[in-house]
Amino acid sequence: MGEKLFRQTLPTEAVCGDAIIDMGQDKSVLILIQHCRxxxxxxTRLRLVTLLxxxxxxxxxxxxxCANLWQHGNSGSSGQECAVEPSPAYSKQESPTANPQTNTQKLHIDLTSLGAANKTDGLYMKWHVNFGDQDNKEKSAIVIPEDGFYFVYVSIxxxxxxxxxxxxxxxxxNWNEAYPSTRPVxxxxxGCTSEGAKSVFLGQLFELSKGDNLSVWIGEGYELISTSSFGAYLA
Incomplete structure (x- = not known):
């Protein structure tokens, strides 16, 4: 009799244990589902915040x-009004073309050598003016009109x-009436080492004074010169 009761209780305990295990698994699944939600x-909230x-x-x-365009539009219109109605002080200013000092600032003279009948050494070269008028034709020199820094070049x-x-x-x-002695600057x-053409170039920036006369003197090899140019412009 006792053996029968013992045998009947075993299945009941086994059934309860399975139920407990099943209830634990269901709870884990519910927690996982809630976590996913x-x-x-x-x-969804992060996406919404990012979009905003x-x-x-x-x-x-x-x-x-839009603000920059509006600001530039206003400044452009105000600048146009200023251009249409200049101030009296501005209207009294002289035109740059009427200022002789401004014309002097644009000095640039370029000369080309003339063919010399006598190509002996120890002579000053003669020049033809390509453009510019600050030259001394009698002494074949460039005359500096105003004090300043000038780039002078000679190409032969x-x-x-x-x-x-x-x-x-x-x-x-270079020579000047203030100091008439001629000095090389x-x-x-x-020279020639083989047959053919060869070029010689001299160029330098000088601080020159008004009335300076620049000229090119050939000490040796005048007969070798085929063409040459000489010029100066305000730096």
Missing amino acids: DMKQQE LLLSCTALFIFTI ALSCNEGDFNRFYVELR MKTWD
Whole structure:
């Protein structure tokens, strides 16, 4: 009899244990489902906040562009009114073309050498004016009209003949009525080593005074010169 009761209680305990296990699994599933729902809600909220921030930045950007355009439009209209109605002080100013000082500031003279019948050494080169009028034709020199810094250049093309070495020497000289002694301010030695054309260039920035006369003196190798140019302009 006792054995029968014991045998009957075993299935009942087993059934209760399975029920407890089943109830625990259902609770875990419910917690997992609730967690997924919470995550989806948070994700939805983040997306909404991101969208609102994006819309706010776009609106601020558009507002900034419109404000700049409006400001430039107002400044342009005010500048146009100023141009139409200049102040009396401005209307009394002289035109730049009527100011001789401004014309002097634009000095640029360029000369080209003339063919010399006598190409002996120790002579000043003669020049033809390409443009500019600040030159002394009698003394074949460039005359500086005003004090300032001037870039002066001399470019000479040599025609070298086959044979012995031919030397060439040139000086840029300067003189002024205030100090009439002539002095070289730029010079160079060169020469021909083979047949053909060769170029010699001198260029330098000088601080010159009004009345300075610049001229090119050939000390040796005048007969080698084929063409040359000489000029100065205010830096």
